[in-house]
Amino acid sequence: MTTWTRTALLTTLAVAVTTLPAVTFAPRAEAAGVPPLAWTPCESPGGPTGQECAGLPVPLDYRDPRGPRLTLAVTRLRSDGPEARQGTLLALPGGPGGSGVQRLTQRGAALRAQTEGRYDIVGFDPRGVGASTRASCGITEGDRYVFTLRSWPAPDGSIDENAARSRRVAEACARNGGAVVRSFSTANQVRDMDRLRRALGEEKISAWATSYGAYAGAVYAQKYPQHTGRLVLDSVGDPDPRRVERQWLANMAEGAEDRFPDFAAWAADPPSGHRDLQLAERPEEVEPLVLALAAKLDRTPRQSHVPGLPLTGSMLRQALQNALYGDALFPSFAALVKAAADPLGEPPVLPAELSAPVPDADASVIIAVLCNDVSWPRTVGHYRRTVAEARAAHPLTAGMTANIVPCAFWKDAPADEPTRMAPDGPSNILVIQGLRDPATPLSGALRMRAALGDRARMVTVGRGGHGMYVPRREGCGDRTVEAFLNHGQRPRHDVHCED
Structure with missing residues (x-):
């Protein structure tokens, strides 16, 4: 989860997105609703055909919906099988700090092919990331x-040197980061995800969520169960609400x-x-x-x-x-x-x-x-x-x-208490987890699985590494994910795949 994972630390945009404003203010007419997204073509060399981009305004502080707004970069690939369309599938990256725009640009075409055109594939850059409103x-x-x-x-x-450095960094963020840096949190990402759902005009959204994104997806399912479609949690961490990221970092030793x-x-x-x-x-x-x-x-x-x-x-x-x-x-x-x-x-x-x-x-x-x-x-x-x-x-x-x-x-x-996972809600979650994961080890994923109860099924994969589902790889675990996303077929019991 990658707390400070290689991917998160090296995130760069792989697609050209129009430069977005830093902080704006909500017109009164829009404060009560969420306007639809204005899509424009944004194909890039090496990226998928038909890619579109848009900007999503979100409140800086959801307690003040008429106040300052940030803008999130959003991208999508439309379903190419409209007769079989099942809605929207979010591709949620790891991090914190991973780019959903980059994830879709790199994996979107393969994901659309493996889901047989059933979904509009959508990615977004969370606040602070990529082409969304940033702060330093x-x-x-x-x-x-x-x-x-x-x-x-x-x-x-x-x-001693670590403590001095940590103090310097915290003081720099307090001095220079302002309200925007204070707004960077999982709770706000989840609120932003639901605002995106509304802007897309969807009653429910499904997601393939990896690493930190899997935790954010699980929090979304807990907060908005009525708006959660099929949810794949790929390489997820321990959900203990008393520790969350603290525990993820500690678990990396194991x-x-x-x-x-x-x-x-x-x-x-x-x-x-x-x-x-x-x-x-x-x-x-x-x-x-x-x-x-x-x-x-x-x-x-x-x-x-x-x-x-x-x-x-x-x-x-x-x-x-x-x-x-x-x-x-x-x-x-x-x-x-x-x-x-x-x-x-x-x-x-x-x-x-x-x-x-x-x-x-x-x-x-x-x-x-x-x-x-936390x-x-x-x-x-x-x-x-x-x-x-x-x-x-x-x-x-x-x-x-x-x-x-x-x-x-x-x-x-913290402005929000971490979310406690519970088994209440629809049975629409599939957890996929490698046995030897250096960032989100199996022990933490098993605790997430236990917390979700009958809401979830789990498929373990006998491989090492971080991130188990790869579109077009055609392993046993990959096929299980695709059967779930495409047809709603979820194993009756937790299962294990060797490959």
């Missing part, structure tokens, strides 16, 4: 690298341990074409090798291909977390390990996501949602204790998942 905290560049946004403790376990054996097996016996990236003779030798290299880089960072940006142990650990999201990322991480371990070789080439700071607006929305959704412990001493425990229990994540974040110093308390 004014976070300094050095605090916006992925490995600084992720709060890795010092090599000796100290969190997720890394669930997933690492897949990389270890690959690194001990790489497939043809990658034999030069073998790291060890046996899988059980890979983890000690990676941990020893990280410890060495803690002591003596290695100059990378980026001037002034040496490869540290924390950066290597962060590169590992990113690589665990998909098997296709294994070769690049193995190459980084081999290059970093060779003292006579060329400077190791850092992954692109580690080589430059995250844009201020992207970092700001990610942090703001985490801090606006309260976090406020004392540095609390995090010193939890980091020490986590470092001992979970060496692959070295205490990062239990460490202090800007939310410990956040000025404003």
